[in-house]
Amino acid sequence: MVSKKQEEILNYIDKTIKSNGYSPTVREICEAVGLKSTSTVQYHLKKLIDLGFLNKSENISRSITSRTVDSKYGIPILGEISAGQPLMAEENYIGELPYFGNEINTELIALKINGDSMIDAGLYNDDLVVIDKSMIPADGDIGAFLIHNTEATVKYVDTIADKRYLIPANKNYDNIEIDENITQIGKVVSLFRDM
Amino acid sequence: MVSKKQEEILNYIDKTIKSNGYSPTVREICEAVGLKSTSTVQYHLKKLIDLGFLNKSENISRSITSRTVDSKYGIPILGEISAGQPLMAEENYIGELPYFGNEINTELIALKINGDSMIDAGLYNDDLVVIDKSMIPADGDIGAFLIHNTEATVKYVDTIADKRYLIPANKNYDNIEIDENITQIGKVVSLFRDM
DNA sequence: CATATAATAGCACATATGTTCGACAAAAAA
DNA sequence: TTTTTTGTCGAACATATGTGCTATTATATG
Numbered sequence: 408m409v410s411k412k413q414e415e416i417l418n419y420i421d422k423t424i425k426s427n428g429y430s431p432t433v434r435e436i437c438e439a440v441g442l443k444s445t446s447t448v449q450y451h452l453k454k455l456i457d458l459g460f461l462n463k464s465e466n467i468s469r470s471i472t473s474r475t476v477d478s479k480y481g482i483p484i485l486g487e488i489s490a491g492q493p494l495m496a497e498e499n500y501i502g503e504l505p506y507f508g509n510e511i512n513t514e515l516i517a518l519k520i521n522g523d524s525m526i527d528a529g530l531y532n533d534d535l536v537v538i539d540k541s542m543i544p545a546d547g548d549i550g551a552f553l554i555h556n557t558e559a560t561v562k563y564v565d566t567i568a569d570k571r572y573l574i575p576a577n578k579n580y581d582n583i584e585i586d587e588n589i590t591q592i593g594k595v596v597s598l599f600r601d602m
Numbered sequence: 603m604v605s606k607k608q609e610e611i612l613n614y615i616d617k618t619i620k621s622n623g624y625s626p627t628v629r630e631i632c633e634a635v636g637l638k639s640t641s642t643v644q645y646h647l648k649k650l651i652d653l654g655f656l657n658k659s660e661n662i663s664r665s666i667t668s669r670t671v672d673s674k675y676g677i678p679i680l681g682e683i684s685a686g687q688p689l690m691a692e693e694n695y696i697g698e699l700p701y702f703g704n705e706i707n708t709e710l711i712a713l714k715i716n717g718d719s720m721i722d723a724g725l726y727n728d729d730l731v732v733i734d735k736s737m738i739p740a741d742g743d744i745g746a747f748l749i750h751n752t753e754a755t756v757k758y759v760d761t762i763a764d765k766r767y768l769i770p771a772n773k774n775y776d777n778i779e780i781d782e783n784i785t786q787i788g789k790v791v792s793l794f795r796d797m
Numbered sequence: 798c799a800t801a802t803a804a805t806a807g808c809a810c811a812t813a814t815g816t817t818c819g820a821c822a823a824a825a826a827a
Numbered sequence: 828t829t830t831t832t833t834g835t836c837g838a839a840c841a842t843a844t845g846t847g848c849t850a851t852t853a854t855a856t857g
Contacts, residue, residue: 410833410834412834427659427665427667428657428665428667429624429625429662429664429665429666429667430624432813432814432815433814433815433816434813434814434815442834442835442836443835443836443837444835444836444837444838445814445815445816445836445837446816446817446818446835446836446837446838447834447835447836449815449816449817450833450834450835451834462623464622465815465816466814466815466816466842466843467624467664467814467815467843468627468663468664468813468814468815468843468844469624469662469663469664469665469814470622470623470624470664470815471624472622472623472624526724529721529724529725529726529729529795530724531724534724548797549797595797596796596797597794597795597796597797598793598794598795598797599792599793599794600724600792600793601791601792602744602790602791602792602793605803605804607804627843627844627845628844628845628846629843629844629845637804637805637806638805638806638807639805639806639807639808640806640807640844640845640846641805641806641807641808641846641847641848642804642805642806644845644846644847645803645804645805646804660845660846661812661813661844661845661846662813662844662845663813663814663843663844663845664844665845798857799856799857800855800856800857801854801855801856801857802853802854802855802856803852803853803854803855804851804852804853804854805850805851805852805853806849806850806851806852807848807849807850807851808847808848808849809846809847809848810845810846810847810848811844811845811846811847812843812844812845812846813842813843813844813845814841814842814843814844815840815841815842815843816839816840816841816842817838817839817840817841818837818838818839818840819836819837819838820835820836820837821834821835821836822833822834822835822836823832823833823834823835824831824832824833824834825830825831825832825833826829826830826831826832827828827829827830827831
């Protein structure tokens with residue numbers, strides 16, 4: 408996760424690159440965010456780089472580049488959903504997908520596709536799907552759901568004979584009727600695949 | 603006005619900013635354009651700044667900015683490939699995909715998938731695939747190719763009986779033998795889908 | 798040809814800047 | 828409570844980097 412200080416650093420870097428055309432030095436960041444040691448900055452920079460928000464060349468001055476110049480927050484990637492924990496609990500957090508939309512949207516999360524139940528919809532194992540929690544999947548949409556509050560799943564939604572179902576895109580899987588055991592997370596709005 | 607050397611310097615600066623995200627040092631310019639003294643570079647830099655081509659802050663490393671480069675580093679999205687035009691020609695450019703990889707890489711382009719010839723590989727119509735031009739698709743990989751220099755296509759590559767083929771992931775399409783009409787663009791490294 | 802202007806080189810200096818290491822306190826987890 | 832993680836500091840070090848000065852050579856210009 409990105410701490411308060413890290414966000415502050417990120418913002419300062421973005422602002423500087425945007426207004427100056429080049430990135431600040433470690434010492435400039437130090438001063439700007441009210442830290443007294445350059446190594447504290449290095450510490451945070453390393454984290455931000457690991458999270459994918461920044462990039463930097465070693466031993467090269469002012470070589471920080473930022474992907475978040477136009478946006479502030481990454482999309483949290485959730486892995487295995489821990490039983491009993493609320494969806495956004497730390498336990499579930501496995502990384503962050505840099506956000507590059509135009510508006511800041513805290514309603515976005517990313518889930519890693521597990522298995523092949525949606526393969527006929529072009530959602531493959533290990534794909535990352537971005538879910539907008541503020542959108543309700545309509546019939547025919549692909550949505551993300553929580554089963555028994557312990558397992559996240561991505562499926563088509565549709566109404567058959569007045570009942571709503573989660574519908575896999577793979578003949579080897581059965582439809583699941585939506586009942587009280589199933590909580591809606593949101594609508595799947597985009598997909599990333601690394602090959 | 604602008605001498606040969608100065609143009610060379612300008613080009614190098616632009617190229618560097620574009621690919622690295624930050625400007626080169628005086629010494630790097632020195633080396634790159636084949637000069638032996640940093641003060642010669644300073645001499646030219648001053649001229650270029652006076653002429654308004656460059657901007658620079660005093661005593662600040664890597665602070666050169668260029669008017670001829672916009673500091674955006676998205677991945678260019680290429681649409682219909684115009685016959686006769688080089689791949690990266692303006693004619694083909696239909697937009698920019700915000701960059702989300704780890705390193706800044708000028709060898710990346712994005713192509714919009716057209717048709718369903720790769721549907722069994724999970725590449726759907728209108729998907730955007732990111733192509734790394736610096737990578738050669740090996741057997742089994744998905745690559746991007748230019749047919750007759752006019753049409754871009756994305757297919758599996760494989761060797762069958764000592765011949766290399768472009769192989770669609772859709773039974774309704776035939777394999778295409780790779781011959782002199784087919785130019786390799788690069789390897790498909792990731793996928794983006796908006797739903 | 799003599800002279801001004803444009804390019805280039807070499808070097809040295811000051812400092813801007815990234816990096817490392819050890820220590821320590823606060824917060825979180827076990 | 829004990830242990831681990833996270834955040835912080837300070838100082839020292841190595842080098843990356845901008846700058847200034849002088850001298851030399853090429854190219855133009857009168």
